[in-house]
Amino acid sequence: MKLRQSLTLSLLIGISINSAVCIAQPTSMNLQQNKNPMDIGISALFATGAASKGNSTITNLQGGGHDPSKIGFTLQNLELTLGGAVDPFFDAQTNIIMLLDDEGEAILEIEEAYLLTKKLPAGLQIKAGQFYTEFGRQNKLHPHSWAFVDQPIVLSRLLGGDGLRSQGARVSWLSPLPWYAEIFVGIQNAKGATGNSFLSAGHGHDDHADEGAEEETKEYPINGSEDFLYSARWLNGFDFSESVSANLGFSGVWGPNANGIEAEKDLRTAIYGVDLYLKWQAEKSSRGFPFVSWHSEYLYRNYEEIEEDVFTRKDSGWFSQFSYGFKPGWVAGLRLEMADSNEEDEHAINGDERFRTALNLTWLPTEFSKIRLQYNYDDADHVGEAVHLLWLQFEYNLGSHAAHVF
Amino acid sequence: MKKILFLLVLTLVSLPTWAKVNVITTTSDLAALVTEIGVDKVSVTSLTKGTRDPHYAQAKPSMIRKVFRADLLVVIGAEMEVGWLPALLRSSRNSKVSPGNTGYLDVSEFIELKGQISVPVTRDMGDVHAAGNPHYWLDPANGILMAKAITERLAKLDANHTQFYQDNFNKFKDKLARKILQWKADLQHFNGQKIIAYHTSLLYLAGAFNFDVRGYVEPKPGLSPSASHLNQLIKTIKAESIRYLLMEPYYETRSAQLLKRKSEINYIVIPQSVGAKANIKTYFDLFDEIVSALKAVEK
Numbered sequence: 244m245k246l247r248q249s250l251t252l253s254l255l256i257g258i259s260i261n262s263a264v265c266i267a268q269p270t271s272m273n274l275q276q277n278k279n280p281m282d283i284g285i286s287a288l289f290a291t292g293a294a295s296k297g298n299s300t301i302t303n304l305q306g307g308g309h310d311p312s313k314i315g316f317t318l319q320n321l322e323l324t325l326g327g328a329v330d331p332f333f334d335a336q337t338n339i340i341m342l343l344d345d346e347g348e349a350i351l352e353i354e355e356a357y358l359l360t361k362k363l364p365a366g367l368q369i370k371a372g373q374f375y376t377e378f379g380r381q382n383k384l385h386p387h388s389w390a391f392v393d394q395p396i397v398l399s400r401l402l403g404g405d406g407l408r409s410q411g412a413r414v415s416w417l418s419p420l421p422w423y424a425e426i427f428v429g430i431q432n433a434k435g436a437t438g439n440s441f442l443s444a445g446h447g448h449d450d451h452a453d454e455g456a457e458e459e460t461k462e463y464p465i466n467g468s469e470d471f472l473y474s475a476r477w478l479n480g481f482d483f484s485e486s487v488s489a490n491l492g493f494s495g496v497w498g499p500n501a502n503g504i505e506a507e508k509d510l511r512t513a514i515y516g517v518d519l520y521l522k523w524q525a526e527k528s529s530r531g532f533p534f535v536s537w538h539s540e541y542l543y544r545n546y547e548e549i550e551e552d553v554f555t556r557k558d559s560g561w562f563s564q565f566s567y568g569f570k571p572g573w574v575a576g577l578r579l580e581m582a583d584s585n586e587e588d589e590h591a592i593n594g595d596e597r598f599r600t601a602l603n604l605t606w607l608p609t610e611f612s613k614i615r616l617q618y619n620y621d622d623a624d625h626v627g628e629a630v631h632l633l634w635l636q637f638e639y640n641l642g643s644h645a646a647h648v649f
Numbered sequence: 650m651k652k653i654l655f656l657l658v659l660t661l662v663s664l665p666t667w668a669k670v671n672v673i674t675t676t677s678d679l680a681a682l683v684t685e686i687g688v689d690k691v692s693v694t695s696l697t698k699g700t701r702d703p704h705y706a707q708a709k710p711s712m713i714r715k716v717f718r719a720d721l722l723v724v725i726g727a728e729m730e731v732g733w734l735p736a737l738l739r740s741s742r743n744s745k746v747s748p749g750n751t752g753y754l755d756v757s758e759f760i761e762l763k764g765q766i767s768v769p770v771t772r773d774m775g776d777v778h779a780a781g782n783p784h785y786w787l788d789p790a791n792g793i794l795m796a797k798a799i800t801e802r803l804a805k806l807d808a809n810h811t812q813f814y815q816d817n818f819n820k821f822k823d824k825l826a827r828k829i830l831q832w833k834a835d836l837q838h839f840n841g842q843k844i845i846a847y848h849t850s851l852l853y854l855a856g857a858f859n860f861d862v863r864g865y866v867e868p869k870p871g872l873s874p875s876a877s878h879l880n881q882l883i884k885t886i887k888a889e890s891i892r893y894l895l896m897e898p899y900y901e902t903r904s905a906q907l908l909k910r911k912s913e914i915n916y917i918v919i920p921q922s923v924g925a926k927a928n929i930k931t932y933f934d935l936f937d938e939i940v941s942a943l944k945a946v947e948k
Contacts, residue, residue, distance in 0.1 A: 282735075331749075334739055361744045366717065368742045417717055417742065423710040480710025485698055488709050524701075529899040530871070531705040571873055571901070609871060610732070611772060644728075646736040649707040 281327035284642035286387045288320040295631040303592045304621050304630060306399030308406075309342065309386040311634055318343045319636075320386040322354065324643065334359040338385065354385065355408065366417035375408040377415075377427040377476040378494040379518040379540050381562075382406050390538070390566050390574075391601050392617045392634045396582045397560025400593045401514055401544045403439025407496065409472060410435070423480035433472040433498040434463060440512045440546060441472055441498045463501050469509070472498035488649065490520040502548045510547035517541050522649065530571040539563040558584040558594065574605040576617075595624035613638040670807050673719040673746075675730050676703050677924040678786045679756065679795070681932045683723060685821045686800050690810050696737075699924025702899055704729055704776075704783075708737040716741035719752065721806055723799065726757030727783035751805055759798040760785045763852050776871025787921065788853035789829050789936050793822050828933055832940050833858065839943060843889055845882065845914065847896035847905075850921065854895075854939070863891055866904050874904045886912040893946070897921040915946050 290311035294301045298313045305312035309319045319342065326336040338354040357372030375383040381395060382402055398406070411431025418424040434442040442463050464470075474496040482488045494516045503510035522536040541561040548554050560582030568574045578601040586594030603617035619632040670691045674680040680695035687693065694715055697706045703725065716722060716737060724730055738747055746752035762781025770779040785791045800818040804811040840859045846852075847866040855862045864885050868878040885891070886908065894905055894916040905916035920926050920938050929935050 328747075331744070359739060361742060361747065363742065366742065417713065423714045425710075425713075478710070480713075482709065482711045488711065490710060524707075526698075527700050527899045528705070529702055529901065531702075531707070609772070609776070644731045646708070646732060649709045 281325055282643035284324045284640060284644075286320070286322045286324065286385075286638065286640045287318070288322075288387050288636065288638045289316065290319055290392055290634050290636040291316045292632060292634045294633070296626070300626055300630060301632060304623060304626070304632070305393055306396060306404055306593065307394030308404035309340075310393040310399075310404075311636070313345065319392075322385065322387065326643075328361075329358065332360065332362055334361060352405070366419070368415045368417075369412060370415070371412040373408065373410045374413070375406055376402075376431060376472070376474045376496060377413060377429055378402065378407055378474060378496055378514070379492065379516045379542070380490065380520055380538060381518075381540060387613075387638055387640070390536075390564055390576055391578055391603060392615060392636045393601075393619070395540070395560075395562040395578070396580050396597055396599060397540075397542045397562060400560065400582055400584075401440055401542050401558060403437055403443065405437045405439075407439065408437045409433070411472070413474070423478075425478045427474070427476040427478070429472075429474040431472045431474070433470060434465065438472065438498075440500065440514060440544060442470075442501050463499075463504055470499050472496060486526055487521070487523050489522070490518070490649075492516075492518045494518070500547065502546075503553075506549050508549060508553065510549065510553065512544065512546050514542060514544045516543070532568040532571040532573075534566075534568040536566045537563070538566075556584060556586055556594070558582070558586075572607045572609075574607070576601070576603040576605065592625050597621075597623040597625075599623075610644070611640045670720050670803060671718055672721045672723060672803075673715050674723040675706075675734065676725055676786075676922060678922050678932065678935070679723045679725065679799075681923040681930070681935075682792065682796050683799055683803075685932065686796055686814050686817045687803055688813075688817060690807065690813060691803065695924075699920075699922035699929065700899065702897075703922075704732065706730070706733050708733045708740070712737055713740045716746060717743050719743060719746050721752050721754060721802065722746035723754045723756060723802075725783050725786070726755035727762055727780045727785075728778040729757075729783035751802070754798065754802045756795050756798050757781070757783060757785065759794050760791055763856065764849065775867070775869030782849060782852050784850040784921075785853050787851065788857040789825060789832065789932075790857060791853065792825055792932055796821050796825075824933070828936065832936050835940050836943060842893065843891045845886065845891055845894040845908075847894070847900050850897065851895050851919065854919070860895075863889055866894070866896065866900075866908070879904060879907060883908060883912050886914050893917055895919050898925055917942055917946050919943075 292311050292314055294314055302312045311317040311319055321341040323339045327334065329335045335358050337356045340352040340354045342350050344350055353373050355374045357370050357374040360369045363369065381398055409431035411429060413427055413429030415425055415427045418426065432438065436443060476492060476494040478490060478492040480488065480490050497511065497513045500510050500512045518540040520536065520538045522534060524531065524534040539561065543559040546556040546558060548556050560580065562578060562580035564576060564578035566574050566576045580599050581597065583596045584594040600620045601617055603615055605613060605615040607613050615636040617634045620629060621632060622629045670687065672683050672687065672691050672693045674683060674693065674695045676697055677695040677699040680693045683691060683693045696712050696715065697703045724734065744750065762785060764782035766777060766779050770777055786795065796818055800814045803814045836858050841861055843861045843863050845864050845866065846862050849865065849870045864882055866874050866882065868875055892915060894908060894914050896905060896916060896918060898918050898920060908914050909916055919942055920929055920935065923929050923932060923935050926938060929938050
């Protein structure tokens with residue numbers, strides 16, 4: 244396994260070096276760029292941190308698989324992006340992530356690898372492969388696009404440290420309504436490391452409540468359509484004026500979980516969410532500044548567990564974050580978030596009542612680099628006292644141009 | 650019930666427009682040119698407004714809907730829209746207007762671009778486009794080439810009105826040729842004038858009216874000016890007695906004010922696009938305004 248990883252790694256590095264050479268060459272005479280058959284880019288995200296408590300505490304607090312989670316230095320995310328038009332019928336996108344675990348061992352992840360149709364009629368589009376489940380706004384964002392160094396607590400808890408993603412397919416339909424309204428319906432495997440809340444094999448920072456399930460998932464029998472993960476999302480977009488636009492989305496995802504295997508009971512999970520994104524960009528803006536954005540999500544989960552009887556654990560949480568791009572290249576951010584559960588054990592790492600505030604300041608010298616300083620005030624019941632954390636993050640992007648997401 | 654009525658009315662109102670060629674452009678300048686040629690046979694919408702730098706636009710959801718319905722998508726090209734158009738095209742699922750199809754018109758293919766770089770480009774150069782500088786609409790002579798490309802593409806998509814488009818193009822071309830002579834006469838005293846520009850975007854305007862660009866406020870394209878660079882620039886301005894600094898309305902004026910205080914250079918805000926000011930509605934208005942902005946300071 245280790246050998247295979249390092250082989251793949253060296254192969255990947257080989258590819259990226261070769262392609263970098265390819266990019267550099269044809270610039271001398273071409274009138275038009277975009278002659279490369281695909282876009283290639285690499286994005287690296289590093290962080291370093293200090294905290295008022297030791298690693299044993301903060302590793303549990305930083306629940307995201309790509310969060311910086313220790314005092315000292317972390318390679319959060321080294322992402323290789325390959326994408327472009329496959330042929331007149333399909334586009335494709337591949338994101339391969341490498342990161343280093345606490346032991347310095349390289350971990351390789353296929354973050355996304357999917358086909359996207361181009362020629363379906365009636366506003367339909369199919370995405371197939373490995374991809375992020377269409378759920379809310381934040382779940383789909385890759386770590387280098389986050390407005391903060393870490394993942395919101397409620398997402399780590401309900402959708403998983405690596406975000407909810409799996410292999411499958413989804414259909415989307417661009418409705419003919421007089422505003423932007425798109426409906427996504429998906430089916431994906433419920434089994435796998437990134438199917439947290441469902442048939443996850445346990446990955447990243449585990450909730451001890453899930454530890455029992457960890458061993459069992461490998462045995463979970465897949466018998467039919469009821470053993471998959473189903474998702475639905477309704478996303479709306481509005482332009483209130485030339486300067487103010489908003490997105491409002493409603494999401495749901497349903498599937499089996501592994502808690503009932505021993506008792507031979509079919510236990511289910513359902514997660515619901517609502518997300519709102521509002522952005523103001525000045526009428527006269529330079530490099531996209533100044534702007535103010537406000538992004539909030541609320542998530543709710545029904546998670547069936549078994550003790551003596553079937554018991555539905557109910558978890559919920561929200562986050563609300565503001566970004567203020569006050570001058571070209573400079574963004575100040577504030578995030579408030581809460582998460583809670585009806586779990587009675589107040590020492591449950593992922594089931595306690597928790598409140599966190601983050602403040603940050605980001606400098607983007609160009610579109611291709613970023614330096615971010617962030618302070619977290621983290622008040623978790625399972626710790627028993629507030630923890631202060633300070634992160635410094637650094638990012639670089641080489642190769643293809645990063646997309647300007649709304 | 651009210652909503653249903655509203656939807657019905659909306660459908661009825663939008664019915665007649667289906668007969669027109671639905672053109673979406675990435676910038677307001679392209680939209681203005683399409684209007685000159687297509688007049689009432691097309692409906693035109695620009696995805697961005699002239700008050701912003703189109704390079705930094707974002708793929709907003711409302712744009713997805715517009716591109717989804719387009720018959721023709723007209724773009725500046727030369728990497729101007731590289732940050733947002735590919736993502737928008739992917740979401741818009743309209744293969745008619747994707748690159749390589751008749752419904753996709755990259756106007757830069759018809760223009761001789763300035764600033765093409767013959768050495769390998771590195772991002773150490775700042776925001777440099779290997780394909781050339783994409784701000785070519787600011788040379789009014791390029792307006793003719795742009796309009797010609799649009800005319801030919803409209804004729805291809807809507808062959809029934811070929812003559813109509815051609816006639817409009819001829820009218821536009823003649824008027825623009827006349828106006829160019831007039832603008833050049835108006836700016837006679839700027840001929841050979843040494844200037845400082847904020848960004849490399851004014852290269853074409855400088856070429857058209859023969860300004861001599863001696864330096865830029867940005868140390869490298871797309872980078873915010875540093876104190877040391879501004880100090881260097883002040884030396885240049887003084888040494889060469891440069892009198893004018895030209896900049897687009899969306900840039901910060903602090904640097905320009907600093908330069909003005911320390912060197913007595915005049916800064917002139919140049920509307921760079923149709924729509925940059927409310928009264929700039931056509932391609933002709935754009936240069937009328939630029940010329941009058943320049944004439945206003947010349948005393």
